[in-house]
Amino acid sequence: MKLVIAVIQDKDRRRATDALLEKGFKFTNVASTGGFLREGNVTFFVGVEDDQVDKVMEVLSASCKAREQFVNVFPPTIEPIGTCIPSPVRVMVGGATVFVISVDKYARI
Amino acid sequence: MKLVIAVIQDKDRRRATDALLEKGFKFTNVASTGGFLREGNVTFFVGVEDDQVDKVMEVLSASCKAREQFVNVFPPTIEPIGTCIPSPVRVMVGGATVFVISVDKYARI
Amino acid sequence: MKLVIAVIQDKDRRRATDALLEKGFKFTNVASTGGFLREGNVTFFVGVEDDQVDKVMEVLSASCKAREQFVNVFPPTIEPIGTCIPSPVRVMVGGATVFVISVDKYARI
């Protein structure tokens, strides 16, 4: 048994949910926040048999897309209030960041 | 050291919390959502010594109960608005869905 | 690859976030609740290469501090309403409670 922990963009939550359900996967969602952009995203916990891990990865790959996002970065120098101009930095936010963890014991109590 | 990750129905949160505390377990709760029913539930993270895992499972088993729940499922055919009749599907929601994970390193910093 | 799961006090969230970002770590935050104090805290999920685990622990150790907190504990005997006097119990809440988990597979989809 494996636990697939996948951090996904909020925009893809609906499509990823529908795709996982359609393929018969069971999962739990947790609202989360990205450390860098500090924006809401969602973390899926999908417990699956070992031989189903690749299938989950395919479903996530098909339903989640990478997007470009701009972040305003302010210069570190100290300027008079109102004079520092932020420079937009482009970041590529991936479709899904996935960690597959081994499960020692799985039980439905 | 193991990390017991248990998804529990919201109705059992209070009783499971009291039962775990009474037995001296330490844990952290995270509000979560079931992928299928899309309803709020709660995910407990309980870090315990290896020989305490069975004890945690017993506590959860005693404090969380399986319940029947009905979900309205709409037919996939396209009907004029207002004419499709949903058929209620019965699902059994377990007391707790538990994943026991091995912890390589545990530290209280 | 390891997944460092760290439960941190809310007061230290800002400093821990800045410290992790400054050191180039990527992470995801989840709002959580302590089982005992039933207060909000925050759980960080930091996926890192094996040789970076100690670095993450150092960053958390430097940015999160242990604090004393008082909890009112009511006596178990049944008293007339309004007459039972709670006795404050002192608990030491650690800077960070950390679980390091092995990751079988890591992917950025």
Ligand SMILES: Nc1ncnc2c1ncn2[C@@H]1O[C@@H]2COP(=O)(O)O[C@H]3[C@@H](O)[C@H](n4cnc5c(N)ncnc54)O[C@@H]3COP(=O)(O)O[C@H]2[C@H]1O
């Ligand atoms: N320290 C850093 N240096 C340079 N660029 C950085 C960076 N931290 C983040 N970024 C960039 O910003 C994007 C959004 O990161 P965020 O932390 O908000 O949101 C992240 C975070 O919530 C999660 N994530 C990514 N890597 C993780 C890891 N190693 N551990 C835990 N969560 C991770 O997945 C989301 C998307 O990450 P993704 O890598 O696709 O996309 C990242 C990446 O392109």
Ligand SMILES: Nc1ncnc2c1ncn2[C@@H]1O[C@@H]2COP(=O)(O)O[C@H]3[C@@H](O)[C@H](n4cnc5c(N)ncnc54)O[C@@H]3COP(=O)(O)O[C@H]2[C@H]1O
């Ligand atoms: N392998 C797994 N990985 C991660 N989390 C898991 C999991 N299995 C269960 N869970 C979590 O536990 C909750 C209860 O699941 P249970 O299987 O008892 O009860 C389920 C089950 O009876 C049924 N169900 C869920 N997904 C299904 C599916 N793909 N096919 C058939 N029945 C499903 O609906 C009930 C409620 O499901 P819901 O998703 O709302 O809520 C689930 C989900 O949050």
Ligand SMILES: Nc1ncnc2c1ncn2[C@@H]1O[C@@H]2COP(=O)(O)O[C@H]3[C@@H](O)[C@H](n4cnc5c(N)ncnc54)O[C@@H]3COP(=O)(O)O[C@H]2[C@H]1O
């Ligand atoms: N083994 C574990 N598994 C999962 N999460 C864990 C954990 N150990 C600690 N945590 C998380 O870290 C927070 C701080 O724990 P700490 O042990 O430093 O500080 C604790 C400790 O000094 C005390 N405490 C908690 N549970 C106790 C218990 N069963 N018996 C005695 N003291 C307890 O109250 C403080 C606050 O606890 P709280 O539960 O509100 O909040 C906890 C909980 O959210």
